[in-house]
Amino acid sequence: MGESDHSRGRPLIGESVLRLEDRPLLVGEGRFLGDVSFEDELHLRVVRSDIAHGVLRGVDLDDVLAAEGVVAAWAADEVAHVPAIEFRMTGLDELRPHCQRILAGERVRYVGDPVAVVIAEDPYLAEDAAELAFVDIEPLEPVLEATSPEAVAPLTLEHEHGDVEAAFAGAHRIVELRATVGRHSGIPLETRGLLARPVDGDGPEGDRVELHGIAKVPHYNCATIAAMLGLAPGQVVGREGHVGGGFGIRGELYPEDLLVTYAALKLGRPVKWVEDRREHLVAANHSRDQAYQVRAAIDADGVVQAIDADFFHDQGGYVRTHGATVPNLSVALLPGPYLVPSYRVRGHIRLTNKTPAGTYRAPGRFESTFVRERLLDRVATEYSLDPVEVRRRNLIPAEAMPFDRGVSTLGTPLVYDSGDYHRLLERLLTHVGYESLRESLAQRRRAGEMVGVGVGMFVEKSGLGPFDDVRVRRLDDGGVEVVTGAASVGQGMETVIAQICADVLGVDYADVSVRHGQTDMIGRGMGAFASRVTVMTGVAVYMAANELAATGEAAEATFHTDHMTYPYGAHAAVVRVDEGTGGVTVERYIVAYDVGRAVNPMLVEGQIIGGVAQGIGGALLELFAYDPDGQPLATSFMDYLMPTVAEQPPVEVLLSEDAPSPLNPLGLKGAGEGGTTACGAAIAAAIDDAIGRPGAVTALPATPELVRSLLRT
Amino acid sequence: MTEISAADVAVPVVLRVNGDEYRITAEPRRTLADALRDDCGLTGTHLGCEHGVCGACTVLLDGEPVRSCLLFAVQAQDAGIRTVEGLAAADGTLHPLQEAFWRHHGLQCGFCTPGFLMLSAGMLESCPDIGDDELREALSSNLCRCTGYQTIVEAVQSVRDAGEA
DSSP: OOSHHHHOTTTOOOOOOOSSSHHHHHHTTTOOOOOOOOOEEEEEEEOOOSSEEEEEEEEEEEHHHHHHHHHEEEEEEGGSSOOOOOOOSSSSGHHHHHHHHSSOSSOOTTTTTTEEEEEEEEEEHHHHHHTOEEEEEOOOOOOOOOSSSTTTTEEEEEEEEEEEHHHTTTTTEEEEEEEEEEEEEOOOOSSSEEEEEEEESSSSOOOEEEEEOSSOOOHHHHHHHHHHTOOOOGEEEEEEOOOOOOOTTSSSOOOHHHHHHHHHHHHHOOOEEEEEEHHHHHHSOOOEEEEEEEEEEOTTTTTTEEEEEEEEEOOOBBTTTTTHHHHHHHHHHHTBBBOOOOEEEEEEEOOSSSSOOOOOOOTTTHHHHHHHHHHHOOOOOOOHHHHHHHHHHBBHHHHHOEEEEEEEETTTTEEEEEOOOHHHHHHHHHTHHHHHHHHHHHHHHHOEEEEEEEEEEEEEOOOOEEEEEEEEETTTSSSEEEEEOOOOOOOHHHHHHHHHHHHHHOOOGGGGEESSSSSTSOOOOOOOOOOHHHHHHHHHHHHHHHHHHSSOOOOOEEEESSSSOOOOEEEEEEEEEETTOEEEEEEEEEEEEEEEOOOHHHHHHHHHHHHHHEEEEEIIOOOBOOOOTTBBOOOOOSSOOOOOTTTTOOOEEEEEEOOOTTTTTTTOOOOOSSSTTTTTHHHHHHHHHTTTTTOOOOSSSSHHHHHHHOOOO | OOOOOOHHOOEEEEEETTEEEEEEEOOOTOEEEEEEEEEEEESSOOOSSSSSSSOTTEEEEEEEEEEEEEEEEGTTSSEEEEEEGSSSSSTSSSOHHHHHHHTTTSSSSOOSSHHEEEEEEEHHHOOTTTHHHHHHHTTTSSSOOSOSHHHHHHHHHHHHHOOOO
């Protein structure tokens, strides 16, 4: 436990106190998955398809089994009784035939598709032996574009409200746009991994298996693994340790989680698997990769009366745990912070022969925000208005809150709970000195530089329910223990939960220990995703701590909600384009973000600045490209380019608390994703402005190659 | 199929890490990172890519920051190695860089942190008055996926400015 700067009894909600998590991480005492070992552990290596699409004729493991140190090796027939991995969210029957089995049996559908496992006494020997597997694949033509007529088409999500036809019939102008967002993903610095350890049970559950390396949704994953392997729910126990970044992709249930657990149970020894980076780049969830075609009906004042949108969502080779979550969010949040009285959308989910896709920080919003903001910029051009003025004319006014969008997402009605979007925009513009900034950039352009500014706005979502449970009790040593079914992915949740608890109880937050991710300590838990922990777990601990304060007894509380909260933001980017190379440098980045109420402003700013780095990556650098045979071209960090400190501009964060959520007693909204959401939109607009070509950037990432091609045409 | 087993080609290696001596047996192909983590039990050094880009495995070899995933353990024989476990004082007092990363919120998940700490320590020890541009250039050696780097730069600058490293 770290030392604390704060004395007892001082209000803690709203204070930028230092993190409780940091000391072990600073001194090399972190317990990430790779750091956990047991005496007699075995090591698992996955044999993967190196063909994007094909008929799997057979897997010959004879040489593997004869290799030094090998204990076992299996192909699909060994685990044929294990069902395909089900949806955790947004499951739809039409998608179910496309769920992934834990080993491919008849077809392989992407480079990286697991076809066999090798278990050996040593990780080097496991890797040596895996190279001896002979995987006989008869290649088939791969499908590499979601828009291809060859792509399997399980489902189109559709939504319509208002009178779209009438709006287009009466439109002053119709503005059209095609735009695409490239395939990229979260890429946490710690790769995936799992260590399954069978333990003799003396309790009613009998023998059990402990899972180290479990993350994000420990209760769900343990229960699902148990069900898939024919165990009782309590027989699979989650032992969450440190997690080296989440971003949506880490901690979902993947084939490897089942393979490792199965192997440990079958062999009766601990089995450890640590993914290498090449595997991660072809096997962990990809994301984004949506192509849009949009029409908008605009009235004489530049106000959008209707949007009619089609988009193709490239799901990759299988539908994984997120089901239709990402396109569902695109459908719901495309209109963003603007009135858009009439709206029609068709989201076409398509399967291709690429790595399967899932959520990544601001899923469906990074993509739809790019498209919507590009559309508003196009309106500005056609009406000869400043882009900011077009936004002013279209924003939902504060007095319209709460604002029912007339659509549902993630099983909840999309009702913006609170917000003053105009006020936030003006705060951003005042901070940057918008008019004088535009003038100074114009001067620099006249002097020969290619520099410009762009603005993007968005509504985020956070605090997904439906519940969180928390137990709070006083310990004999004077401390307080909080037990929760939430999880840590490195975001600082222990500190935030301790702050709220300590604020209520009038104790030092450093005396509050937060226990999470241990599935045998609490009956159920939702984990950490959708920017939910501060809202859901935070309110639950607030309730439980208040009860403890009132009764003096250990307390339990459950916070239920059927609604999400909706934070919102505005980004501004200033960029410089190198005319010779097409390279884009972000000179300055500003994020205005309303979080309702910040429990720890330092941590909120940390989330936003980190989110901007990932957004810049998606806007300018990161791309999972494929060759015509479906071979992935980004399988190392030499090819998959993430921002370093050299690419990251100074980020200015304007944190506001204008619009506390009316849906919870603390007014909380989430902070995890709003740093990322509008990066593509703002940077694209800034590049347009810099090169003097309104509307030029319609694809992300805006690589030097792409910008150079714009400069030439 | 090879006739030679891994054990046959292993050689004795002496690693001097944080002032302690570790006598291990390692195949010539065993990376320094794996030897530190698995043979010496010093798991503070992390592996993020194993191909020399991310820098999470950075340690100091005779004072120079190096990628321990790109060195074999046998290459580190006779060198003085420092890892994150050796930064804090014996009584637990944090090194000024550790203290600064904490105070400036220079870490979130903490996975890249040992690499950034060792990179920064090596940089400031060899160049205590390093300028801001050179400091940023040096820190661009490593990847962080959580923080956006701003607070890491601020933390390292604060230690440089205080002349503490």
